Amino acid sequence: MKVNLLYFGRPREYLKLAGETAELSANAATVADLLASLRTRGGDWAHELEETRVRCSVNQELCPLTAPLHDGDEVAIFSPISGG
C-alpha cells in the first residue's frame, strides 16, 4: 500500500525532506512499523525517527505511534509540537 508522508519540525529540517510517497510492505501495519522501515535508510533517518523523538498524525488527526495505516493515508511525522 501507499501512504502520503509529510515531515514537519525537526525531522523536516534534518532529513531535508518535506514529504514523499512511501510504498509500504503489508507488514507495515502501524505508524511505528512505518518508522522502523524508514529508519533502515540509516544515517540521519535512523537517528531522527527514533520513536521517542517523533509524534505523528494520520489524516490530520494526532495519534499514537500504534495507529494503524491504510492505503492512501496522509501520515505526518514531526517533532513534539510547540506552538503558541
Added chain:
Amino acid sequence: MKVNLLYFGRPREYLKLAGETAELSANAATVADLLASLRTRGGDWAHELEETRVRCSVNQELCPLTAPLHDGDEVAIFSPISGG
C-alpha cells in the same frame, strides 16, 4: 464621641445626603449601634438603614456591622458593592 459619616450608593441617593458628622452616645459602640441610632430619625432613615440593606467600612476598610467605633473614625454606610 464623633465619627465622620459618609453615604454611598442607594442610601446616599435616598437619604439625599453624602455625609455628616455624627455625635454618638457612649452606647454606640459598633456600626450596628450607629445604624440603630440613625434609624430613630424615622421615615427613609428607618427603611434605608435596615441592617440587611447596608454594608459598611471603617477608616476605608470593609468590615462587618459588628465593627467597633472610635472617636474620629471615618465610617461609610452603603448598599452592597457592585462595580466592575
Added chain:
Amino acid sequence: MSISIQTGDFDLAAEMQALRTASVNAGALVSFVGLVRDMSNAGKVENILLEHYPGMSEKALQNILVEANSRWQLLGVRVIHRVGELRPNDQIVMVATASAHRADAFAACEFIMDYLKTSAPFWKREQTAGGTTWLDTKASDVARAERWIQQGDME
C-alpha cells in the same frame, strides 16, 4: 502597577501597548474588559451610573494588586475603572496583566477582577424604562472571590 479611576473612556490598544513596552521579557499579556450590557434582568438598559468612594476605591484596588503581586510573578499590571454615567456597550473596567508565563497572567487577571467585584467600593445604578435600581453584589461573584481564599490572607 498602575491604577486609574476616571470618568473618561480608555483606549485598550494604547494601554496594552504601554503595558507591553513596560514589561520587559513578558511572554504573556492577558486583558479583561467589562462592558455595559444592554439587557439586564429588569429589561433594556438605558444607562448606568457608576459611583465610587474616592480615597478608599484607589486603596482597595491597590491592596488587590499588592496581593496579586505576592501570589504570582507579574511584570506589569494596569487597572482602569470608569465612574459616572455610562451607556450600553460602553467600557466599564479594564484589567491587564503581563507575565513571563500565561498561567500567572491569566490567574492574576481573574483574581483581580474577582476581588474588585467583591471588595472595591464601586456601585452601579441601572436605569431601565421601569426606573432605577442599585444593583446588588452578585452571589456568583462572591463565590468566585471565595475560590481564591487561602489560609492567612485577605480576610
Added chain:
Amino acid sequence: MSISIQTGDFDLAAEMQALRTASVNAGALVSFVGLVRDMSNAGKVENILLEHYPGMSEKALQNILVEANSRWQLLGVRVIHRVGELRPNDQIVMVATASAHRADAFAACEFIMDYLKTSAPFWKREQTAGGTTWLDTKASDVARAERWIQQGDME
C-alpha cells in the same frame, strides 16, 4: 468564530474592536497575547522560526473552538497564530473571547490556549548564539491541558 494563520503581524486593537462590535450584548472581553521572549533556557534569543502543518493547523484550531463553544456560552472568538520568522517581543498568537459573563470568557480563552499549545500542529525553532533548537512540548502545558479533560470528550 474566526481563525487566521498568517506570517504578518496583527493589530490587537483592531481585532478587539471587531470582536466587540460583532458580539452583541457582550459583557466581558478577554484577550491573550503571546510574545517571543528574549531570554530562553539556551540564552539570548536571536529569532524563532514558526512552522505549521497547513490544512491540519486550521482544522485543529477549529476543533478547539468548537469544543470551547460547546462548553461555554460564547458570543465571539478570534484566534490568530503567526508563522515564519519572528524576533524577540514580536506577537506570536492572540486568542480573544467575548461572552455575556466573564467566567465563560476567561475559561474559554485559557482552554483554547492550553489546547492550542498541546494539540495544534505548530513548531518553534529557537535561534541563540549557541545554534538552533526545535523546542519540546512543555510538561507544564500538557498538565494545563489535562486539567480540562472531562469524561467522554477530546481524547
